[in-house]
Amino acid sequence: MIGRLNHVAIAVRDIAAASQLYRDTLGAEVSAAVPQEEHGVTTVFVTLPNTKIEFLEPLGENSPIAKFLERNPDGGIHHICYEVDDIIAARDQLKAKGARVLGSGEPKTGAHGKPVLFLHPKDFTGTLVELEQA
Numbered sequence: 001m002i003g004r005l006n007h008v009a010i011a012v013r014d015i016a017a018a019s020q021l022y023r024d025t026l027g028a029e030v031s032a033a034v035p036q037e038e039h040g041v042t043t044v045f046v047t048l049p050n051t052k053i054e055f056l057e058p059l060g061e062n063s064p065i066a067k068f069l070e071r072n073p074d075g076g077i078h079h080i081c082y083e084v085d086d087i088i089a090a091r092d093q094l095k096a097k098g099a100r101v102l103g104s105g106e107p108k109t110g111a112h113g114k115p116v117l118f119l120h121p122k123d124f125t126g127t128l129v130e131l132e133q134a
């Protein structure tokens with residue numbers, strides 16, 4: 001069902017510092033920061049030859065990554081995103097196998113403007129999994 005690794009997301013306190021580190025120290029291609037009000041985060045994408053890294057910095061009062069950064073003050077890997085061909089078919093197949101889909105269970109529009117869903121970390125080896133329709 002899952003296809004390519006679309007991105008690995010890293011939560012950070014300072015997205016400008018993270019961007020500079022990846023651009024200047026690691027020599028990677030780093031996008032501009034984009035505030036995503038509806039998701040409560042600011043995002044930056046680092047484009048690598050085979051996948052992407054997504055930096056997430058809290059935005060606003062009730063950011064969904066605020067608690068994660070309380071537990072991980074230095075930042076850390078927040079989720080991994082796999083591509084699927086058909087997100088509704090993938091969701092229904094996973095639910096039938098007992099996996100928990102977070103939120104309403106209906107896909108939301110993700111940072112790339114494509115439908116995404118998140119799967120409960122306790123069902124997937126302690127890792128928050130995002131599915132994105134390719």
Ligand code: CO
Binds near residue numbers: 007009054079081130
């Ligand atoms: Co993501």
